[in-house]
Amino acid sequence: MTFTEMLQAVRAAPRSVVIPTSWAQGRASFGGLVAAAAYEAMRAVTQEGRPVRSLAITFVGPVEVEVPVSFEAEALREGRSVSQVFCRAVQNGQVVALVQGSFGESRSSSVEVENLPPPGFREPEHCQELPFIRKLMPAFTQHIAMRWARGHMPFSSSREVEMGGWMRFRGDGVADASLEVSHLLALIDAWPPATLPHLKSPAPSSSLTWTVEFIQPQPQMPVDGWCQYRATIEHARDGYGHIAAHCWAPDGRLLAISRQTATIFG
Known part of the structure; x- marks a missing residue:
């Protein structure tokens, strides 16, 4: 489906x-x-x-x-x-x-501030893709492509606080569809918590709470187009990580701002 x-x-x-x-x-x-x-x-x-x-x-x-x-x-x-x-x-x-x-x-307002600029990642074709390996990777990742441009893969004992790269839907019959808020929610949540690369071996982790703010109006773009994502660990201790993230369209327009409290069992 x-x-x-x-x-x-x-x-x-x-x-x-x-x-x-x-x-x-x-x-x-x-x-x-x-x-x-x-x-x-x-x-x-x-x-x-x-x-x-x-x-x-x-x-x-x-x-x-x-x-x-x-x-x-x-x-x-x-x-x-x-x-x-x-x-x-x-x-x-x-x-x-x-x-x-x-x-x-x-509504009309005199306040207008341009969004944070995108991180300027290398082009997607030059970034490492998270492969889908059946029975080893979460099943849903067969539908969404993620390519690392910053930070390290999960369970790599990294100590970097930033992680991110490119993301888009794979085929999935959506080539002619336009990106909607629903698609954006799935793309943003596809990324593992930025705390997982700090672990040296697989351990459970999940979102406890998640807040997403959407920049309106959302641009018209294909659902299978690449978007940029960057997450930053702001604090982690006692089995909880606090992570802030941003998502940009390919042309640099800010699409969404995310905040997540992740549980860490490792």
């Missing part, structure tokens, strides 16, 4: 979907797909013409693959220009994810 087909399933009522094993991340479903599905459910109950400005995501528990999960969204408040929306993902009668989102129209 392609990413596009998954989104179409959530857009149709009832907003429920069965995530196949090809989108697994260890013992659970890929978190970026869960966040994207929740966003689609929230967008459906939001006033027309209000793009998403931020999403705050809490992964309460693992979302099982091959088991129906429903996305229950409601508008908490519709203001003059901003909508506050909430969504819960429910599986087997239990809440597995919570998402709070702010959707807002543009």
Whole structure:
């Protein structure tokens, strides 16, 4: 089942979907797909013409693959220009994810600051790609290509605080589609936590909370085009890492700002 087909399933009522094993991340479903599905459910109950400005995501528990999960969204408040929306993902009668989102129209303002410039990575063809090796790599990585331009691979005993490179969807039947917020959520969350390269051997790690802010308006670009991603560890201790990240379009326009609290079991 392609990413596009998954989104179409959530857009149709009832907003429920069965995530196949090809989108697994260890013992659970890929978190970026869960966040994207929740966003689609929230967008459906939001006033027309209000793009998403931020999403705050809490992964309460693992979302099982091959088991129906429903996305229950409601508008908490519709203001003059901003909508506050909430969504819960429910599986087997239990809440597995919570998402709070702010959707807002543009307004006139005298404040205007250009975005941070992109990191200036080498071109994707000159960067090392994270290979998909069945049974060794998370299943979902067969759908998303990531090429390292800064930092080291997971479990390499690195001590660098920055990690990043290029990312895009692989074939997956999306060549003619345009990049949407849902795709961007999956791309950003595809990267492992920037703390994983500090480990010397494989150990579990997962997102506890994740906040993403979106720069509007989002540019028109193909979903299989390359985007740049750079993450920085701001602090890590006692099994928790705090990571800030940015995502840029190929032309240098800032697309999103991400913050993540990751758990580390190693």
